[in-house]
Amino acid sequence: MTDRYSEDDVVVAVTRLTRTQLVGFIDGDLVKPQRAPDGYVFRRVDIARLELLCDLSQDLDLNETALGIVVSLLDQLHAARQDLADLAQAIDTLPEDLRTRIEAALKKPD
Numbered sequence: 001m002t003d004r005y006s007e008d009d010v011v012v013a014v015t016r017l018t019r020t021q022l023v024g025f026i027d028g029d030l031v032k033p034q035r036a037p038d039g040y041v042f043r044r045v046d047i048a049r050l051e052l053l054c055d056l057s058q059d060l061d062l063n064e065t066a067l068g069i070v071v072s073l074l075d076q077l078h079a080a081r082q083d084l085a086d087l088a089q090a091i092d093t094l095p096e097d098l099r100t101r102i103e104a105a106l107k108k109p110d
Contacts, residue, residue, distance in 0.1 A: 005042040013047055016054040025053055028064050030071055 011019055025031045026040065031049050033040040042050075049071075056062045056070060091102055 003043060005044075005047065007039050007042075010042050010047060010050065014050045014054060016058060017050055021054070021057075022050070024064065025050065028068065030064075030067055 005013065007019070007022065011017055011022060026033065030053055031042075031046050033042045033046050035041075052074075053067060053071070056067055062070065091099060094102070
């Protein structure tokens, strides 16, 4: 299985996606494929994002403005989850006494 897909591959893979919608999603910066000399190149994550965009736009009837807001919020949530995972990993590298103090501080009632 490949990690790079052409525009034609994407329209075939995402069955609910039309070429017009694909162009609109790209123009609206809702999906950001890589630019290649012979067109756009998409990754698996782009295909997943396009499937989500089709679901939101077709099933929930969201317009491009609403899609932009929802996708922005999802991106922010994903980034926050990654930041939290990075923080937890950094805490795991600290000496035991510091980890214990951090754990205690997190458990304190307000």
